[in-house]
């Protein structure tokens with residue numbers, strides 16, 4: 153399985169604090185069946201988290217050396233969880249923001265927790281016109297989506313790929329979020345399941361249990377594709393749909 157969203161790089165945001173945390177997280181992921189894990193530290197987060205690409209690459213190199221030492225069999229790569237704004241394409245092009253795919257087409261973004269920007273459709277359109285494919289992190293955890301899940305349908309119709317958090321599917325972000333997940337899965341608008349792991353214990357890595365739960369709604373084949381084929385295509389820069 154491929155995990156497209158995690159904060160395992162230590163001491164860059166609100167994720168892993170130490171390299172020991174990182175190693176524990178990667179052990180857990182590998183034991184769960186994750187073979188490739190993408191570091192997605194926050195960029196332009198309103199709380200002030202913003203990792204510079206040079207530091208993120210330095211940390212990734214340290215972590216890769218540690219996984220070799222510890223004999224953890226997992227491939228690592230680097231992207232970011234970018235806070236939503238209209239100038240994301242410029243940031244990707246000038247190298248300050250970290251996209252998923254080498255061609256820079258796919259990138260992961262997050263919305264504010266409580267609201268959805270009023271101009272989101274226009275901004276998404278202009279980002280797509282600039283040649284980029286946005287992937288939305290945890291729509292199910294946005295308060296406006298919880299109140300009206302149909303917003304997700306509109307965005308996905310416009311080409312935004314939807315990534316659910318594994319723990320949301322399992323009810324660990326509350327009943328309402330879990331219900332939204334179930335609805336989105338039933339509607340067939342979920343593209344990816346990712347861990348959004350932040351630490352070894354409270355928000356750990358792991359996808360298998362959530363894939364099993366999703367499979368009860370969408371069937372095993374589609375649930376599996378959410379952590380295998382689709383993430384692989386995104387990383388390769390191919391066309392997903």
Ligand SMILES: [Fe+2]
Nearest residue numbers: 157159233348
């Ligand atoms: Fe995240």
